Each structure stands twice: as C-alpha cells, then as structure tokens.
Amino acid sequence: MKVSVSTAGSRGDFEPYVALTQALISAGHEVTFAAPRDARRLVAGTDAKFIEMDLEVREVLRSEEGQQWLAAGNVEAYLGGITKMLSDARHTIGTSVLAAADGADILVTGVNTEDYALAVSQARGTPIVLGHLTPWLLTDEFPQPLTPQVVPADQSAEQYNLGTHQVAEDVYWQGKRDDINEFRGSLGLPPAPSAALTWTVELGLPTLQAFSEEVVPRPHDWGPRNVMTGFWRLQSEVRRRVGEAEIPEWLAGWLAIGPPPVFLGFGSMPVLDPPKLLDLIVRAAERTGLRLLVGAGWSDLSGLTGELPDTVRLIGAIDHDWLFPRCRAVVHHGGAGTTAAGLTAGLPTWIYTVFSDQPFWGDRVARLGAGGYSNFLEFDLDHLTGVLGQLVGEDVRRRAAAIGERLRAEDGVSAAVRLIGEIAGRH
Numbered sequence: 001m002k003v004s005v006s007t008a009g010s011r012g013d014f015e016p017y018v019a020l021t022q023a024l025i026s027a028g029h030e031v032t033f034a035a036p037r038d039a040r041r042l043v044a045g046t047d048a049k050f051i052e053m054d055l056e057v058r059e060v061l062r063s064e065e066g067q068q069w070l071a072a073g074n075v076e077a078y079l080g081g082i083t084k085m086l087s088d089a090r091h092t093i094g095t096s097v098l099a100a101a102d103g104a105d106i107l108v109t110g111v112n113t114e115d116y117a118l119a120v121s122q123a124r125g126t127p128i129v130l131g132h133l134t135p136w137l138l139t140d141e142f143p144q145p146l147t148p149q150v151v152p153a154d155q156s157a158e159q160y161n162l163g164t165h166q167v168a169e170d171v172y173w174q175g176k177r178d179d180i181n182e183f184r185g186s187l188g189l190p191p192a193p194s195a196a197l198t199w200t201v202e203l204g205l206p207t208l209q210a211f212s213e214e215v216v217p218r219p220h221d222w223g224p225r226n227v228m229t230g231f232w233r234l235q236s237e238v239r240r241r242v243g244e245a246e247i248p249e250w251l252a253g254w255l256a257i258g259p260p261p262v263f264l265g266f267g268s269m270p271v272l273d274p275p276k277l278l279d280l281i282v283r284a285a286e287r288t289g290l291r292l293l294v295g296a297g298w299s300d301l302s303g304l305t306g307e308l309p310d311t312v313r314l315i316g317a318i319d320h321d322w323l324f325p326r327c328r329a330v331v332h333h334g335g336a337g338t339t340a341a342g343l344t345a346g347l348p349t350w351i352y353t354v355f356s357d358q359p360f361w362g363d364r365v366a367r368l369g370a371g372g373y374s375n376f377l378e379f380d381l382d383h384l385t386g387v388l389g390q391l392v393g394e395d396v397r398r399r400a401a402a403i404g405e406r407l408r409a410e411d412g413v414s415a416a417v418r419l420i421g422e423i424a425g426r427h
Contacts, residue, residue, distance in 0.1 A: 001424055004100040006034040006117055007110030007131075008053065008086065008093060012337045014039040016133055016210055016232035017110060022046045023235075023413035024420070034100035034113070036089075045238035051100045054092040055085075083175030086112060090179040094186075101126060106424040108208075111136060114196040115180040118205075123187040127427040129420055130207045133336050134357045136197055137207065137226060139219040144168040145360035169198055206423055208416050211336070214406050215343060215364050227419055230412030231340040239319055247322065254313055258291055260328040261313075262388060265295030265338065278314070284384045285311040290392070293327065321345075329391035331384075334358030334373065343370060346404020348391040352376040370400040 003024050007017045014035050021031045021043070031048040033039070036055040043050045086093065097116040101107055107128040109117035114130050121128035134145050140158040143149050147164040151157045173195040181191040192199060200207060201223070209216075209228040218228055239245045255261070264281060278294065285292045286309070294314045308314065320338065324330060324345035332338045334351035339361040342349045349371035351362035362373025371391060374383070390396065 001029045001105045001421065002103055003029050003031045003106055003108060003420065003424075004034070004097075004104035004117075004126075005031055005048075005108045006097045006100055006113040007039075008036055008055065008089075008112040009110065010038065011042075012335045013110060013112065013133070015042065015234055015337060017108075017131065018042050018046060018238060019232045019234040019413050020108070020131070020416055021048050022238050023417045027417050027421075029417075029421075032100045032102075032104065034096040041242055042238070045241035051096045053089065053096045055089040083172065087175065087179050090183070094183045106420060106427070108420060111197070114200075115176060115192070116183060118196045118199070119180070119184045119187055119189055119192075123189055127423055128205060129423055130196070130200055130205060131210055131416075132207055133210050133232075134360065135209060135211070135216055135219070137209075137219075137222060138162065138165045138169075138198070138201065139221050141219040141221070142360075142363075145357035149359050149363045169195055172197075206419070208419060210412060210416070211340070212407055212410055212412070214403060214410075215340075215368065227415075229415040229419070230410035231344065231407070232412045232416065233321065233340070233344070236319075236321070239321075244317070244319055245322070247319075248315070251313070251315060251318075255326050260326055261291035261293040262329045262331060262391065263293050263295060263323065263327045265330070265332040278308075278312075280379075280381050280384065282309060282312050283381055284388060285309065287381070287385050288388050290328075290388055293323075295332075329371075329388075329397075331387065331391070333376075334361045336361060339365065340407075343368075343400070343403055344407040346401040346408075348393075348396045348400045350374075350387045350391055352379050368399065368403055369396065370403055371396060 005017055005021055007014050018039070021033055024031050025047050032051060033043050033048040034051040034053065035043065036053045038056055040050055040052060093113060094116050097113055098120055101120045101124065104126055107117050107121050107126055108131055109128065110131055117128060120126065136145065140161045143161050144164040146168050151160045176195065184190070184192060204225060206225040207227070209226060210232045211228065212230045213228050236245060281292055281294055291311045294312065295318065296314060296316055320341040324341055324347055327347060329348040330342040331350045331352065332342065334353050336357060339349065339351065343365070349365045351358060351365060351373040352375070353359045353362050353373055354376045359373065366372045
C-alpha cells in the first residue's frame with residue numbers, strides 16, 4: 001500500500017507523524033512524507049520519500065515577529081500569526097501535498113494541511129484519514145484547546161464548551177478561506193463551506209486521535225469513526241539513525257552520582273531574560289535541596305553554564321524517552337508531545353502555560369491528579385519552590401506512576417497503522 005503523509009508545523013507537530021511513518025514502513029507499506037524543511041533531518045531516519053515544503057517553521061517562530069506571536073499569550077494573536085505563516089506558504093504547501101498524493105492509495109494528514117489534503121482527496125477520489133494530536137473536534141465536554149479552560153459562572157459548561165469550538169474555528173477559517181478555495185479552484189473543485197475540521201464531521205470522515213483515553217476520556221458526542229489510538233511515540237531506531245540517541249558522557253555521569261533530578265524544560269516558549277531565569281532556578285535548587293536539570297529548548301542559554309552549582313545542569317536537545325525515566329518529576333511548557341512523554345514515564349508533572357493548547361494539557365494533568373498547571377506569568381522563586389515541593393510528594397508520585405504504567409501498555413502507532421489499512425481496504 002502506498003501512503004501519503006502530510007503535515008506542517010514545528011517539531012511537536014511532525015515528530016508523531018514520523019513515528020507513524022516508521023510504523024507504516026515497518027508494516028511493509030511505502031510512504032511519501034510532505035512537510036516543511038524542518039522535518040527533513042528526522043524523516044531521514046526512516047525510508048520514506050521526503051517532499052520538502054519551502055517553509056522553515058522554527059525560523060519563522062524564532063523571528064522577531066514569531067516571538068511576538070508566542071509571547072502574546074492569546075488565542076487570536078496566535079491563530080492570526082500561524083494563519084499568516086501558513087498563508088504565506090500556501091503555494092508550497094498545496095504543491096507539496098498534491099505531489100505527495102501521486103499514486104497514493106490513502107492520504108493521512110495533520111491539522112495544518114488537512115484543508116489541502118481534503119481537496120486533493122475529493123479531486124482524485126483517494127480516501128483520507130485526518131490525524132489530530134490534540135482533540136480539536138467539536139464537543140460539549142470540554143472547551144476548544146486553544147481557549148480558556150475555565151467555564152464562566154454565567155454559562156453552562158455545555159454552552160460554553162460548544163461556543164469556544166465554534167468561535168475558534170470561525171477565526172481560523174476566516175484567515176484560511178481564500179487560500180484554500182483558491183487551491184480548490186485550481187483542482188476544479190467548488191469552494192469549501194467551512195474548514196476541514198468542521199466539514200469532517202458532516203462528511204463522516206475518519207479521524208485518528210493520537211492521544212490516550214487514559215488522559216482524555218472519550219467525549220460522548222464523538223462518532224465511531226473518530227478513533228482514539230493512544231499517543232504516537234517516536235521509535236528509538238529512528239533517533240539512532242539521525243544521531244539523537246547519543247547521550248553526553250557528562251550527563252550520564254552527573255545522573256549516576258546523585259538522586260534523580262527534576263527536569264525543567266521550556267521548549268519553543270520565549271525566555272526573554274535567560275540569565276534571570278537560570279538564577280531563579282539555581283536559587284530554587286538551593287532552597288529545596290533538589291537537583292534540577294534545565295532543558296534550554298529554543299532559548300539561547302549559551303555562556304550561562306560556567307558558574308552553575310553541582311545541583312544544576314543545563315542541556316540542549318535530548319531524547320525525552322531516555323531522560324525522563326531517569327528523572328523524579330518534570331516541569332515544562334505543556335506541549336502535547338512533552339506532556340505525553342512525561343506522563344508515559346510516570347512522572348509527576350507541572351505545566352507553566354503560555355498559550356495554544358498548553359492550558360488544555362495542564363488541565364488534563366490536574367484532573368489526573370498527577371500534578372497541576374499555572375500561567376507562566378506566575379513563575380517566580382516562591383511559586384517554583386512550592387511546585388517542586390508538591391511534585392516530590394508521595395501521593396502525586398504514586399498516581400503518576402500508575403498512569404505511566406497504563407500508558408506504556410498502549411501502542412498508538414500500531415493501532416493507527418491497523419486502522420489506516422482497514423480504511424484503505426474498504427476503498
């Protein structure tokens with residue numbers, strides 16, 4: 001079977017699809033993968049054919065304009081920024097999705113490319129599966145993940161939840177409608193009545209929800225074609241092939257000579273004053289007596305390691321699947337992938353949210369009793385030391401360990417591969 005996989009976004013958006021790609025190839029299928037050039041290095045760890053979009057998401061988000069979107073911390077600014085980035089790249093996205101679909105028996109698409117892939121599916125009659133790393137589909141059980149997760153006192157939960165999904169989708173579609181309908185016109189298709197996310201339900205299209213029911217209980221108003229597979233975790237063999245499995249000797253040695261540390265990572269979130277942040281973390285280590293390992297993410301923390309005490313260390317990119325089982329707890333920004341890695345490792349988790357779906361995942365962690373979340377604006381010495389004290393408590397450790405055991409029993413990519421094969425077979 002020939003499978004076309006397409007997605008756009010940063011590492012957190014494409015890594016799960018690389019995991020799916022590797023699982024499809026291991027099952028004997030042929031895969032063509034269309035994504036921004038950010039993904040080329042990781043896709044090289046598989047045997048997939050790569051079609052590069054003329055777009056580098058990390059560079060866009062690290063630009064002055066991109067940092068403003070990230071730091072704004074509100075849904076409209078974020079959606080507007082992402083929509084502008086995708087609109088500027090609309091021609092390369094459309095061309096790449098179309099090229100990847102040549103000869104495909106089935107299309108698999110991420111949320112940022114699904115409007116393009118749906119158009120190709122309709123023009124060519126090729127079956128399509130939509131993959132969602134976060135629960136974007138309409139439901140009255142929880143708010144749209146990009147919106148505030150607390151229900152206002154003057155609204156019912158069902159009313160508020162449905163309203164947030166509708167508002168967010170309207171904002172998203174207003175920014176993309178002209179681009180998508182231009183692409184559809186080039187394929188001889190009529191304009192779309194709405195974004196693919198809304199249209200998916202009306203068309204009865206299958207979706208793969210790439211997260212676990214252990215973390216997000218299945219909404220009662222999702223249909224049977226919306227299948228929750230479990231998280232899609234990247235295989236260690238892919239990491240080895242691209243050189244991401246190598247662990248610095250100093251890190252292995254530091255981990256071996258003391259108790260497990262608490263990991264603090266900030267991913268793609270902007271750290272506006274790195275020296276101040278690191279000084280705060282050093283003082284938190286002194287106050288709590290804990291060892292702290294700081295993941296720099298996209299922030300430039302170079303030149304700040306010379307005067308660190310033995311209880312604090314700083315690292316760049318690292319394999320979370322290797323590192324987290326060697327940690328005591330995790331504090332991070334709340335990206336879907338990092339949240340999944342921490343919970344799968346059975347670690348107490350605290351999420352300092354900035355924007356996007358981070359409050360949603362923080363709320364999930366809190367509901368599980370495996371930790372909690374707060375706004376990054378609250379991140380100061382007193383708050384951090386209080387959080388660290390909570391995370392090393394016995395009750396939260398026990399609950400997190402039990403959740404991790406259940407998540408490790410799941411195999412999300414294998415479930416997804418099986419379902420993709422079944423859907424293609426029906427066509």
